[in-house]
Amino acid sequence: MQSDFSQNRIEILQKIATTAKEAGRNPDDITLVAVSKTQTPEKLDEALLDGQKIFGENRVQEAYSHWGERDCSDLELRLIGPLQTNKSDEAVKLFDVIETLDREHLCASLQKSIQKIGKSPKILMQINIGNEEQKAGVAINEFPRLLDLAREHYRLEVTGLMCIPPAELPPAPYFALLQKLAKTHDLKTLSMGMSSDFETAIKFGATHVRVGTALFGARDYQSNL
Numbered sequence: 001m002q003s004d005f006s007q008n009r010i011e012i013l014q015k016i017a018t019t020a021k022e023a024g025r026n027p028d029d030i031t032l033v034a035v036s037k038t039q040t041p042e043k044l045d046e047a048l049l050d051g052q053k054i055f056g057e058n059r060v061q062e063a064y065s066h067w068g069e070r071d072c073s074d075l076e077l078r079l080i081g082p083l084q085t086n087k088s089d090e091a092v093k094l095f096d097v098i099e100t101l102d103r104e105h106l107c108a109s110l111q112k113s114i115q116k117i118g119k120s121p122k123i124l125m126q127i128n129i130g131n132e133e134q135k136a137g138v139a140i141n142e143f144p145r146l147l148d149l150a151r152e153h154y155r156l157e158v159t160g161l162m163c164i165p166p167a168e169l170p171p172a173p174y175f176a177l178l179q180k181l182a183k184t185h186d187l188k189t190l191s192m193g194m195s196s197d198f199e200t201a202i203k204f205g206a207t208h209v210r211v212g213t214a215l216f217g218a219r220d221y222q223s224n225l
């Protein structure tokens, strides 16, 4: 019998393919990121056995407990939660992609870590797309300046944008806005869409959808987004 993960993954990949085709896009241009925060080692084993290679984690510490002892040479690990500057060495060491650059202070500390560790993760900038007070991400009106600084002054390889639209509101306008911002600034990677809205995100150009519960089932405890 197939595991839940395996069955869920088949269904999600099918939805990705169908939605991509409806939107006139190539399904191969959309990557399923399995959000493994809060999952048990057994669940991770199941995902790996099923051939899943790309994972998203919210917290540096938890990511180390999930992946630190495993052979990750074949995997892609993506940090999708807020990053504190005092964890930037550890983040640069472990992650292939850091999706949550959102302030100048972090540009500086990532630059230092990259030089020190001799490894350059790809970097996405997180946009506070709904201009929400409590939400991480750079404000839309401050984003162009931060992008310039990151690229020109701190020499960071910024390849795309990431967002989490406001909860409880239809996400489409926010995805459309992120797509527009990326296009204006010639950024190719768009990380947007989660379990409940990844199909909508694909219609607006998502290249990476971050799916947790729809793949693994409900999380054991609430993670604070």
Ligand SMILES: *Cc1c(COP(=O)(O)O)cnc(C)c1O
Binding pocket: 035, 037, 058, 080, 081, 164, 193, 194, 195, 196, 210, 211, 212, 213, 214, 223, 225
């Ligand atoms: C937890 C999380 C997800 C996945 O959420 P689901 O609703 O479980 O798919 C995606 N992106 C971020 C940034 C998250 O923290």
